[in-house]
Amino acid sequence: MTGNSVLCDMQARGPAMKVISLPRGRHQLHTMPTNAGYDRVQDCTYCWDGRRRGSTPFAIVQHTLAGEGNLRFEGRHYRLRAGDTMLVLVPHDHCYWLETGGSWEFFWIAMYGKEALRLQRALLDERGPVLRLSDKSIECLAENVDALIRSPELTAGRASALAYETLMALHDDLLVQDVALDATRTGVIASIQNHIHACLRCEPDTLAPQVEDDELDVASLAQLAGLSRSHFSRLFTRTVGMSPAQYVLNERMKRAAHLLEATDLSVKAIALSVGIHDPNYFSKLFRHAFSLSPSEFRLSGLYVNSRGRL
DNA sequence: ACGACACTACGATTCGTACT
DNA sequence: AGTACGAATCGTAGTGTCGT
Numbered sequence: 001m002t003g004n005s006v007l008c009d010m011q012a013r014g015p016a017m018k019v020i021s022l023p024r025g026r027h028q029l030h031t032m033p034t035n036a037g038y039d040r041v042q043d044c045t046y047c048w049d050g051r052r053r054g055s056t057p058f059a060i061v062q063h064t065l066a067g068e069g070n071l072r073f074e075g076r077h078y079r080l081r082a083g084d085t086m087l088v089l090v091p092h093d094h095c096y097w098l099e100t101g102g103s104w105e106f107f108w109i110a111m112y113g114k115e116a117l118r119l120q121r122a123l124l125d126e127r128g129p130v131l132r133l134s135d136k137s138i139e140c141l142a143e144n145v146d147a148l149i150r151s152p153e154l155t156a157g158r159a160s161a162l163a164y165e166t167l168m169a170l171h172d173d174l175l176v177q178d179v180a181l182d183a184t185r186t187g188v189i190a191s192i193q194n195h196i197h198a199c200l201r202c203e204p205d206t207l208a209p210q211v212e213d214d215e216l217d218v219a220s221l222a223q224l225a226g227l228s229r230s231h232f233s234r235l236f237t238r239t240v241g242m243s244p245a246q247y248v249l250n251e252r253m254k255r256a257a258h259l260l261e262a263t264d265l266s267v268k269a270i271a272l273s274v275g276i277h278d279p280n281y282f283s284k285l286f287r288h289a290f291s292l293s294p295s296e297f298r299l300s301g302l303y304v305n306s307r308g309r310l
Numbered sequence: 311a312c313g314a315c316a317c318t319a320c321g322a323t324t325c326g327t328a329c330t
Numbered sequence: 331a332g333t334a335c336g337a338a339t340c341g342t343a344g345t346g347t348c349g350t
Binding site for chain 2: 331332334341343344
Binding site for chain 1: 332345
């Protein structure tokens with residue numbers, strides 16, 4: 001929560017939504033909002049499945065003010081709490097919903113257009129679907145959503161500008177700051193990422209990882225980086241956009257998916273080769289990542305589609 | 311900027327069971 | 331034998347805070 005006046009006014013006025021219905025054909029603008037609003041939901045029927053919202057692509061930015069929502073995104077579960085901003089593209093394999101007995105207060109903007117989709121995709125690739133924005137960016141989002149809801153005579157150009165300004169705020173907050181990060185620091189993190197990749201890579205004729213997998217725990221990685229565990233964890237998360245443990249797990253799952261697709265090794269052998277000694281636990285992790293068991297995944301041929309998406 | 315410490319949520323592991 | 335899944339337990343990761 002930022003406590004800025006636009007947000008306070010929005011909350012005081014209560015739930016509101018505006019559908020921006022401007023004739024599509026004439027404008028050809030590359031960023032155009034379709035709807036925006038503010039809501040407090042308590043009804044557990046609130047549930048949006050990204051695969052069941054039609055075939056026309058659009059992007060959603062939804063910022064949580066209070067309560068708690070849930071997001072399943074490419075098989076991973078996120079809890080959306082106050083201060084979290086969710087990004088999703090439709091159509092896509094995700095679902096966000098409210099749990100029974102819960103409440104969720106948020107504002108959102110949905111938009112379509114070539115540039116809107118391109119930027120949203122870039123942000124998702126870089127940062128994932130759940131973000132922590134600066135107060136300044138949240139304020140910008142709130143102001144733009146408020147303007148979209150309340151402007152009595154909204155022209156196509158003005159609507160497009162508000163949506164684009166929203167995306168630019170996200171861009172500056174999340175992508176530009178990466179460039180500004182101290183080069184030495186990012187170099188250290190990059191070398192740790194390389195180390196993780198090296199650990200999980202193995203030669204075609206020997207499936208054993210090149211180094212012991214216990215070198216991939218956070219304490220060992222921190223030691224390698226020459227930093228304390230707590231500081232390393234924070235720095236890694238800030239630089240990469242996910243925690244070191246999460247990053248290692250993602251790399252393990254990517255490698256496992258590749259081995260399932262490219263070899264006929266048993267699930268047990270693949271679990272061992274990615275550094276997970278218990279095939280039962282491996283199956284559990286794999287299902288969590290891909291929404292399929294390893295054997296189902298192998299039969300489905302999904303790896304071709306999942307390449308580079310984890 | 312970084313380390314040290316403490317706290318807590320949840321991830322990792324083990325075990326038992328069921329199914330093919 | 332290989333795999334999947336649920337429950338229970340324990341350890342670790344993430345994070346807040348404070349000090350240097």
